[in-house]
Amino acid sequence: MERSGREYEAELARGLMAGEAGAFDRFVGYFGGKIFHYSRLMCGHREDAEEVAQETLLKVFESAEQLREPERVKSWIFRIARNECLMKRRKSVFAPVHELSLDELMPARTGDGDEMRMEIADWRSLPDARTLQSEMRQQLEAAIRALPEAYRSVLLLRDVEELSTEETGQILDLTGDVVRTRLHRARLAVRRSLDAYLRGASETAGRSNG
């Protein structure tokens, strides 16, 4: 989307509040899809994600009077969606946060001292992100799903939905520093999964060529 997503979203909110023709369908189509996508990766169940999308939009229409700043419509909607996801969560809400440590996310190293080697795949072979192939997309989705929930929610809001650190903190009730720390570790964990996949793929290609 060349025009900023933020401008488009604010326009959708203004159109909705003004009762413009077609505004309801555009709003439901756009945000319904986004909430479904987010909650499917958060809840893990398609049925739950559909319910989250429906319940979130219902709450939006029931309390849209609160929507005084159309520019903030997305973070407001995602805050509602996040709470709906929490209510669907099948595990205990008191489950402790599984911490990812920086050490475990460092690339595998072999050797000691001056002769240490760092294992990194050849990422230059990866096609442009916009022409992402189906298999790589599945790997990315699997890597996101494998993240502990506390990290997954931050990565989805910051990198997939491109909300700011401040907005993400407000949605998840976290300080900016915690958002930054979790985002970094979530990215490192996704990077590590994709790196392992790319190394595996190049080994397979090497074997079939050799």
Next chain:
Amino acid sequence: MGNRHQHSEACAEVFAQLSRYIDLDLPPETCREIEAHIAGCEPCVEFTESLRKTVELCRNYAPEELPDPISQEARKRLARAYERLLAARKADAASRRSPSDL
């Protein structure tokens, strides 16, 4: 692919701050320090690129097909809620009008 790499404290510091570096969320001086280190450290160049590409993949990530998650029945419920919202806004606007406006 393995890389000869002199693992140092500097690499670990870069590693810890890489997301903020990619997001341009660091003071200029810290950015310059990181750039100075990366310039002379091939594994850190590769690692930075791999993390940058990971972020790019996430930003471009969308499911292959997005079936309409809102059923016809749910859509009707939402449409009714929307009609109530518009009606309430109309009534609110009317009540705010002063007699001189009428």
